[in-house]
Amino acid sequence: MKKILATLVILLGFNSHGNAQDKMMKKEMQATTVTLEQTKGAFTQDNLTLKEGSYIFEISNNNVGHDVGFVLVSKGKDASNPENHIKTAYVTSVVKNNSKEKSNITTLQKGEYVYFCPLNPTPQYTLTVE
Structure with missing residues (x-):
């Protein structure tokens, strides 16, 4: 159970990091x-x-x-x-x-x-x- 929870936390971390990069790229495209x-x-x-x-x-x-x-x-x-x-x-x-x-x-x-x-x-x- 702990391994599954740790994997979920890591995956969510990558996803939020990816979303932050996507937002930055969109802002740069608007500039x-x-x-x-x-x-x-x-x-x-x-x-x-x-x-x-x-x-x-x-x-x-x-x-x-x-x-x-x-x-x-x-x-x-x-x-x-x-x-x-x-x-x-x-x-x-x-x-x-x-x-x-x-x-x-x-x-x-x-x-x-x-x-x-x-x-x-x-x-x-x-x-x-x-």
Whole structure:
């Protein structure tokens, strides 16, 4: 009886883990991926306009020569203060030279934002959400 109960617990654990992965995959499918490329000291896309919604930011490091990252902040807030950063927009790992990394899903509402890389470093660019 104990073996049957243990087997059921294990199977239910796998099932709930599978359901969590399914939910995450569905959310990712509902998010739009925005691809941004960094070169030495700059993003190649200098201003963006998006619609209100959910996004995943994919950041590529095009031969910068060192790790890069991504910071997104509501325009008007102090971008140098990490408390103002939209943390879901951070890449999940630093972007190594000549590679790509993605952020978590980030929901953006209408307004203006700035994005930049403090590791590269780049200027601040405007992202407008309509």
